[in-house]
């Protein structure tokens with residue numbers, strides 16, 4: 001097997017082409033100054049489906065692995081996808097009737113520019129709303145935190161942000177703070193966790209392509225790879241389903257009981273958010289046919305991660321590229337979503353590959 005650390009400096013297209021994956025590119029942003037940004041999708045299917053000709057036979061089961069919904073998180077998500085492609089290249093076979101769809105960078109702008117948000121400063125995982133009227137408002141508490149989270153100035157080196165954030169955590173408690181900050185807001189366009197004013201280009205592509213990825217498969221398991229929340233190098237699987245939903249037992253059985261966290265009321269990693277990809281996909285296809293996990297890999301302490309998000313957001317809106325403050329903000333953000341630690345990188349590859357293998361071996365029921 002390839003050295004896991006090599007997977008972080010990837011050539012995704014070559015790796016996908018090597019195993020005969022069907023590759024499609026969906027334009028997200030055409031810009032004369034830059035190469036066009038695309039969401040790239042690789043589809044790999046078991047021998048019998050593929051030999052029937054692309055698109056002519058329908059898989060019974062589909063596993064979707066997506067990464068880079070939060071652009072900068074695409075670095076580690078891409079490494080996991082490459083790890084799996086390299087396993088396939090060394091001779092692994094898919095069970096009959098199965099297709100695997102790898103969505104490489106849902107937010108290619110954020111991936112290319114080392115941002116969590118997209119070209120419109122939108123957090124895509126808050127952008128999957130059904131009604132145009134839903135793009136409004138903010139959770140209780142966000143407006144009060146706006147001056148702390150989103151100062152209208154470039155990042156400064158020494159600031160008491162950490163102390164202030166800790167003070168808020170003590171005063172409000174972590175669950176309330178997480179919901180206020182990260183639940184999704186539609187009122188502060190330059191703020192963190194902004195959900196947008198309408199569907200973003202990536203959201204439109206995912207909504208348009210999903211029927212093609214799912215086709216008539218009777219069961220779909222979707223793993224959406226994320227990082228930045230939770231204990232260092234630890235993976236938690238955040239569910240859309242609430243703790244009392246019968247499907248929770250299936251997730252525990254499939255992925256192991258330890259890391260599974262049902263939605264709402266969870267004390268650990270999860271928080272309620274609006275406009276999520278998983279919520280939208282399940283409501284569109286049906287939750288019993290479409291199993292969805294947000295695989296969240298922890299990195300650094302939450303106040304550090306929030307501080308890095310805040311500094312990068314200020315640098316993006318108010319700073320100047322090619323300054324030390326700008327570069328420092330980008331480097332810190334990258335460290336918070338794809339730490340340089342070889343220990344972290346090896347651990348996330350091992351766990352990520354295990355998740356994909358478990359999804360492939362499972363049958364959603």
Ligand SMILES: [Zn+2]
Pocket residue numbers: 069070073225226227
């Ligand atoms: Zn994320």
